Amino acid sequence: MPVLEARHISKSLGGKLIVDDVSLTLDQGELKVLIGPSGGGKSTLLQCIHYLHRPDQGEVLLEGRSAAEMGRRNICAFRQEIGMIFQDFNLFDHLSAENNVAVALRKVKKFSTRAALERARAELARVGLADKARLYPAELSGGQKQRVSIARALAMDPKVMLLDEPTSALDPELIGEVLNVIADLAQGGMTMLMATHQIGFARRLTNEILFMEKGRLTERGSPAELLAPGSNSRAAEFCAKLAQLMGRE
Ligand SMILES: Nc1ncnc2c1ncn2[C@@H]1O[C@H](COP(=O)(O)OP(=O)(O)OP(=O)(O)O)[C@@H](O)[C@H]1O
Ligand SMILES: [Mg+2]
Numbered sequence: 001m002p003v004l005e006a007r008h009i010s011k012s013l014g015g016k017l018i019v020d021d022v023s024l025t026l027d028q029g030e031l032k033v034l035i036g037p038s039g040g041g042k043s044t045l046l047q048c049i050h051y052l053h054r055p056d057q058g059e060v061l062l063e064g065r066s067a068a069e070m071g072r073r074n075i076c077a078f079r080q081e082i083g084m085i086f087q088d089f090n091l092f093d094h095l096s097a098e099n100n101v102a103v104a105l106r107k108v109k110k111f112s113t114r115a116a117l118e119r120a121r122a123e124l125a126r127v128g129l130a131d132k133a134r135l136y137p138a139e140l141s142g143g144q145k146q147r148v149s150i151a152r153a154l155a156m157d158p159k160v161m162l163l164d165e166p167t168s169a170l171d172p173e174l175i176g177e178v179l180n181v182i183a184d185l186a187q188g189g190m191t192m193l194m195a196t197h198q199i200g201f202a203r204r205l206t207n208e209i210l211f212m213e214k215g216r217l218t219e220r221g222s223p224a225e226l227l228a229p230g231s232n233s234r235a236a237e238f239c240a241k242l243a244q245l246m247g248r249e
Pocket of ligand 1 (some may be wrong): 018023036040165
């Protein structure tokens, strides 16, 4: 059984169909990468999977349990089992790094203050921030902030992580430190779905690229299949354009 399955998800926003009949599965330990042009619906799809947007049609199953059949309370529990990482970090500015990680442990998982802080420090160490635990978001670089947000998601022991362009708000020299943390998670067996424009990263770490355009997953396959020179796929064409924009061949 896949850890996560999205079946025929559709979602309209503002009277426009944004996600159009999308299905995908994530097996245990799998990293899939979602690419495609801006406005194609990647963020909306991730938000539907996380039930930030309730899909108009289709269903999301976590370990075989359908979110649609859960009551309000269980939907909260369902959402807690999915870690979501946003482009803009979503940290609490008034809390230190360790308290950003500890707060949900205390409030949701009912950890004592001390146990929550201990776990928070361990998760921060895991993302290379042991020495930054007491600092506030304003005192951290973008890459460090994103690593705090990853530590916060990890502290909740998610079954799956959804990452929505986690490096696209970062200066180029900070992207690598965040991608390294994500690569470590992938190698450690975390199940993940990541929207990204980091094609080099995708090529190295994923078995399957999902290409999304105008609300639909129009192509899917291994990087070798989709991105091979001369493959004529839309994905290859899109990646070539991206590379051009970034000034690489
Ligand atoms: N709340 C909303 N109301 C109306 N339209 C919306 C809403 N949210 C998103 N959209 C529209 O849905 C489309 C898809 O947006 P989405 O953010 O999912 O795309 P994306 O693939 O993540 O793009 P990007 O690569 O720029 O992040 C866009 O045309 C956007 O304007
Ligand atoms: Mg987006």
